[in-house]
Amino acid sequence: MIKKGNESWFRMLFIWRGSVLPKLLPRLILLLLLSIGIVFFKGTLFNYKVPLNPTPFTLFGIALALFLGFRNNASYDRFWEARKLWGALLNDTRSLVRQSITLTSYSAQSEEVISFVRYLTALVYALKHQLRNTDASADLQQRLPQELAARINATLYKPIMILKELGCWIKEAKLQGKMDSIQQTAMDENLNKLSDIIGGCERLASTPIPYTYSILLHRTVYLYCLMLPFGFVDSLGWFTPLVVVFIAYTFVALEAIADEIEDPFGTEANDLALNAMSISIETTLLEMVEQPLPLQPTSKNNIID
Amino acid sequence: MIKKGNESWFRMLFIWRGSVLPKLLPRLILLLLLSIGIVFFKGTLFNYKVPLNPTPFTLFGIALALFLGFRNNASYDRFWEARKLWGALLNDTRSLVRQSITLTSYSAQSEEVISFVRYLTALVYALKHQLRNTDASADLQQRLPQELAARINATLYKPIMILKELGCWIKEAKLQGKMDSIQQTAMDENLNKLSDIIGGCERLASTPIPYTYSILLHRTVYLYCLMLPFGFVDSLGWFTPLVVVFIAYTFVALEAIADEIEDPFGTEANDLALNAMSISIETTLLEMVEQPLPLQPTSKNNIID
Amino acid sequence: MIKKGNESWFRMLFIWRGSVLPKLLPRLILLLLLSIGIVFFKGTLFNYKVPLNPTPFTLFGIALALFLGFRNNASYDRFWEARKLWGALLNDTRSLVRQSITLTSYSAQSEEVISFVRYLTALVYALKHQLRNTDASADLQQRLPQELAARINATLYKPIMILKELGCWIKEAKLQGKMDSIQQTAMDENLNKLSDIIGGCERLASTPIPYTYSILLHRTVYLYCLMLPFGFVDSLGWFTPLVVVFIAYTFVALEAIADEIEDPFGTEANDLALNAMSISIETTLLEMVEQPLPLQPTSKNNIID
Amino acid sequence: MIKKGNESWFRMLFIWRGSVLPKLLPRLILLLLLSIGIVFFKGTLFNYKVPLNPTPFTLFGIALALFLGFRNNASYDRFWEARKLWGALLNDTRSLVRQSITLTSYSAQSEEVISFVRYLTALVYALKHQLRNTDASADLQQRLPQELAARINATLYKPIMILKELGCWIKEAKLQGKMDSIQQTAMDENLNKLSDIIGGCERLASTPIPYTYSILLHRTVYLYCLMLPFGFVDSLGWFTPLVVVFIAYTFVALEAIADEIEDPFGTEANDLALNAMSISIETTLLEMVEQPLPLQPTSKNNIID
Amino acid sequence: MIKKGNESWFRMLFIWRGSVLPKLLPRLILLLLLSIGIVFFKGTLFNYKVPLNPTPFTLFGIALALFLGFRNNASYDRFWEARKLWGALLNDTRSLVRQSITLTSYSAQSEEVISFVRYLTALVYALKHQLRNTDASADLQQRLPQELAARINATLYKPIMILKELGCWIKEAKLQGKMDSIQQTAMDENLNKLSDIIGGCERLASTPIPYTYSILLHRTVYLYCLMLPFGFVDSLGWFTPLVVVFIAYTFVALEAIADEIEDPFGTEANDLALNAMSISIETTLLEMVEQPLPLQPTSKNNIID
Incomplete structure (x- = not known):
């Protein structure tokens, strides 16, 4: 368990301890690089423009x-x-x-x-x-x-x-x-x-929790984040990587915390x-x-x- | 019950055991073929262009x-x-x-x-x-x-x-x-x-659970997935089948798991x-x-x- | 109580028993006819074009x-x-x-x-x-x-x-x-x-359940469904009646089931x-x-x- | 407590007793008049066109x-x-x-x-x-x-x-x-x-319930309803008052009922x-x-x- | 604990006591000033137009x-x-x-x-x-x-x-x-x-509550509010600061109240x-x-x- 500190609202924004960020960083950096690549190629794969837009991602x-x-x-x-x-x-x-x-x-x-x-x-x-x-x-x-x-x-x-x-x-x-x-x-x-x-x-x-739930959600979250940059590249341009990583951070982190505390008798931080x-x-x-x-x-x- | 393994986040994406995918595969392939057909005919049925768009699907x-x-x-x-x-x-x-x-x-x-x-x-x-x-x-x-x-x-x-x-x-x-x-x-x-x-x-x-709930949700989920390709064919083009099957997979799988664990004394995997x-x-x-x-x-x- | 059968996922789509459909059919047919009328007149009432669009309906x-x-x-x-x-x-x-x-x-x-x-x-x-x-x-x-x-x-x-x-x-x-x-x-x-x-x-x-809740929700659901065709007539054309009845079916049916099982000691089907x-x-x-x-x-x- | 009657689904739409409508009527009429004014002036305040649109209201x-x-x-x-x-x-x-x-x-x-x-x-x-x-x-x-x-x-x-x-x-x-x-x-x-x-x-x-919650929600609901007509005036025209009052009715009524039954030992109708x-x-x-x-x-x- | 008063619905809109507004005011004023700045520069940072729009913010x-x-x-x-x-x-x-x-x-x-x-x-x-x-x-x-x-x-x-x-x-x-x-x-x-x-x-x-949850949500709420003005500056113009502060008020206040009552034995107002x-x-x-x-x-x- 992580002891709660007395940080002000401002300092809490930059706290490292107690965050799952360190654990997720490699995955998020991977996604960042991927997004940059997608923006660079303007969302085309082998000269084929991927026709995704934000609507299905909102839904x-x-x-x-x-x-x-x-x-x-x-x-x-x-x-x-x-x-x-x-x-x-x-x-x-x-x-x-x-x-x-x-x-x-x-x-x-x-x-x-x-x-x-x-x-x-x-x-x-x-x-x-x-x-x-x-x-x-x-x-x-x-x-x-x-x-x-x-x-x-x-x-x-x-x-x-x-x-x-x-x-x-x-x-x-x-x-x-x-x-x-x-x-x-x-x-x-x-x-x-x-x-x-x-x-x-x-x-x-x-x-x-029935394992099938975990598998299904895990897969859906990661696949969703992977496809996200294609959906936003046209409208957000060079801001796509930032927005995508921000959204992905929240989704992936929530999934990771849920996975951690699901088995509360372990020895992980939470x-x-x-x-x-x-x-x-x-x-x-x-x-x-x-x-x-x-x-x-x-x-x-x-x-x- | 499926025993939880110690798979890394990456390997969990490709796991087969414990997933409901095998059971749902035939239905999803059916939907995939249907979507491909709809894209091929650009969303027309007998020369009549089906006037669906993403808005009602989002709602x-x-x-x-x-x-x-x-x-x-x-x-x-x-x-x-x-x-x-x-x-x-x-x-x-x-x-x-x-x-x-x-x-x-x-x-x-x-x-x-x-x-x-x-x-x-x-x-x-x-x-x-x-x-x-x-x-x-x-x-x-x-x-x-x-x-x-x-x-x-x-x-x-x-x-x-x-x-x-x-x-x-x-x-x-x-x-x-x-x-x-x-x-x-x-x-x-x-x-x-x-x-x-x-x-x-x-x-x-x-x-x-009152049977009427199950019937109603079952019907709505399948009908929704069936109409989905018509709604996205114009904006997503050849990506429609992929997006439709991805969305349908999540909805149909959740309904299937819920149906499976509703009667927890059975002998199904979960x-x-x-x-x-x-x-x-x-x-x-x-x-x-x-x-x-x-x-x-x-x-x-x-x-x- | 309705006994749960062993229907396959496919047969469940067409089951009649245990569904509230029979009870709701007259109301839905009324709505269907209304929607057809609205499409026929292209959403005008006495030569006044009703200026509704899908946005407020989504919200x-x-x-x-x-x-x-x-x-x-x-x-x-x-x-x-x-x-x-x-x-x-x-x-x-x-x-x-x-x-x-x-x-x-x-x-x-x-x-x-x-x-x-x-x-x-x-x-x-x-x-x-x-x-x-x-x-x-x-x-x-x-x-x-x-x-x-x-x-x-x-x-x-x-x-x-x-x-x-x-x-x-x-x-x-x-x-x-x-x-x-x-x-x-x-x-x-x-x-x-x-x-x-x-x-x-x-x-x-x-x-x-406090009666006011029931009244409020009942009214809102029906009024919503009634206004729905006006909102979609421009974008969905002759598909409006189908989409409207599909959405209305789900909303009205859920309200009806909730009303039925709210008083679980009665003699209704559920x-x-x-x-x-x-x-x-x-x-x-x-x-x-x-x-x-x-x-x-x-x-x-x-x-x- | 209001005794539940045996009204048909149709009669329930027009019932007066047990509804919070009477209590909320003055506020809703106020909002109706305001909306009509806003439509009349096409959403301008002192010659300044208020640049609101439906998007933030949906969110x-x-x-x-x-x-x-x-x-x-x-x-x-x-x-x-x-x-x-x-x-x-x-x-x-x-x-x-x-x-x-x-x-x-x-x-x-x-x-x-x-x-x-x-x-x-x-x-x-x-x-x-x-x-x-x-x-x-x-x-x-x-x-x-x-x-x-x-x-x-x-x-x-x-x-x-x-x-x-x-x-x-x-x-x-x-x-x-x-x-x-x-x-x-x-x-x-x-x-x-x-x-x-x-x-x-x-x-x-x-x-x-902590008083701050009540205050916060009360304020947000009313401010939201107040700004609503500006957001829809351009797209809905003379239908704005009707739509606004309909949405406001549901939100304000839900807040009012929640407030009433929060203190269940009182002598109000619910x-x-x-x-x-x-x-x-x-x-x-x-x-x-x-x-x-x-x-x-x-x-x-x-x-x- | 704050004693509930008998204020009318109208007076409740302007009540000061029991609101978290005083505590949050500095942060909201900061956000207001920032938004005004962003509107003034029309959403450009160092001559680079930030390409954000409302869609990802809705999602x-x-x-x-x-x-x-x-x-x-x-x-x-x-x-x-x-x-x-x-x-x-x-x-x-x-x-x-x-x-x-x-x-x-x-x-x-x-x-x-x-x-x-x-x-x-x-x-x-x-x-x-x-x-x-x-x-x-x-x-x-x-x-x-x-x-x-x-x-x-x-x-x-x-x-x-x-x-x-x-x-x-x-x-x-x-x-x-x-x-x-x-x-x-x-x-x-x-x-x-x-x-x-x-x-x-x-x-x-x-x-x-596991500290990681608090950290994650805190961060996400503040980052979201900070980016909000960029997303709405094009469509809302000079109304952006007002809308942004209104949305931010609700989100930030809810997070603040949740944080306050999470430890109910403290000596804060709620x-x-x-x-x-x-x-x-x-x-x-x-x-x-x-x-x-x-x-x-x-x-x-x-x-x-």
């Missing part, structure tokens, strides 16, 4: 903008749903920590409560690693008893296996007379919510800062049980991962 | 794009709701397995818990078969006691009948003193959710991979009770069903 | 398409919400039947459970009749004890009165020691949901099949308690009511 | 239609959310009445239950008066014990104070052994929902019929405890308030 | 309006979600106060209940300060016991730490026999909701009135336990913060 450009709008909406909804799920992860783990103190007869600094908090943080890190396809073993070993960490690490669906252990912790507390079954089911209700959160993230990660969020959750959970806090995340070039 | 093309946008949105919402329901099926069955271990006094490897898990997987497969109108008997026999499998197989609404059996399993556990009525109702709450999921899938499968999802659910549930996992699904041409 | 046509899009969305949302409510009715009554067996100590074939199921089906039919303003007495008498059927039939809000009876059934079961108050409140929770479903249907039935859904619900509930199933609904001309 | 008109669409959507969402809240008020009070009979050992005609129902109806009327800034005292005195009515009437947030009394009624019932704490919390859950409904209405009433809904709720609640029903609301000119 | 203007519509929607959704969260804060704290009286055996004026209410108001103020990055210490000291206020003030996530204290208050009440564990978990359920509300606000505050809402919540909570009410908020220039 089709607006249609294309509508379809891009649809794609943007769908991608942004995915991004925002992913963010909501990680927000719910924060809320729900906080609720569980509070309940482990107030619905049981354990005290806030007891061995058991602290171990419960460690399980929760391990779950959060395991989920992050699952969504990013990275190795969870180091983070698990730091937060779980060694034997358990090894056992969890060997499974396919690690966060859910840790969730089961949380359920067992509660069952144990009940067996030891630290809570009754009413309090147990109240905590279990929050485990259900955790299950929904984990599954919701898996759903977003495993099911993209993706969610799963790393920073994991540390935040760990911080607030440990603060609730008055334990030393972890190091806060730092941003590089205003980008937090 | 109507944008209106049509708006209506297509509406159809696309409605279809995509159905697709995504279906995916959410199957995601909820995963979350909820996982919660029930966790509860069968932690809210009862059964151990995770007990006979009873494993039979409970088998009932759940049978329910998942029964739902898949109901939604795809395929034969459930083999999958039921593999997961349920023979007598029960036969009884369920003879009913109309199989998943709901298995859900009732799950309720009976819980009632039995309570009668045997393995849980109290507080824990029973906590598990029953998740059975309510399963009932909502099953019914939600049935709703999507039985109620399409439909949901119910088969793979069923295996995933079975895998994670069996992993929770430390049973041997089923074979993982494989994809053919990057399409998983 | 306004697109604006109109946007507003129609808004109306369509709002109407479709109502249609879909209504369908969701009837879906929830199915899910919730199924859950209640399951609970009447598994949360009580009654057996599935006991007198009491079967009478509970009859109350639920009576509620479903009573709701259907309330929403369609039809007479519920026959359906109530078939499913309820005679005295109760008569008492319910005399009330204003029949489904809610039956819901109260369901609550009394549960109270009675508790008084007889067949369930404790935990199980009672678990079932009562589902009665709350039924109350929300009934009230949700009443809300949709009693509150249309409305919800309340009748068939009531029978479905009764079928699945009776199947759960192993009672003989009712006759399945049949469709006439592929339309189910 | 800007469509943009304006898009922004109006956004405003319409936001206003309609508020209207519909308000309606949903009052629907939930109906559902929830019905559920509470049912519970006061079936979760307690009171009978349906007992003194206590009837007084509970009176509290609920008082809450509904208090909410109506709060939202419309009218005097609640008469309606409170009719439904509450005199001393309590006076006490409530002196508070700022009357519905919430009555809600507290409902909670006290339940507490009292529990103290008297008429319910246990499980049944108490089940009813308390519905009081939570009532709290959400009351607060939701207060939120809609106190927070309009606002919610809070009065009629309050009477409906009272009717169904009293019917549930077999008390005499109140007079049904009547509509004046098909408008119910 | 791109509509596309831009669509993208602005997307941005507006996303921003408004954030604004409205923030408002809903603060509405839920009101509802939920009211519910907790009601429960502290009716689910415990404390009386409404007891020491304990009043201290519970103080904790809740402290939480509300702590949340406001966290969201606005202001100093919470004064407000905490006023509402909490001195020792606790100091302890909370030293933590990172103050509202959540106060939430834990509320949980401890409930645990204490149970230990003292003032409620049983059923009533405890009913209140705990509302603490879960508070956790969701706090976390939801933190989510909105920490995750803006942001949420967190201050006034905090006082409202405190008022209603204190009214419920019959304590003296705080001073009501006042508005300056009809702006409440």
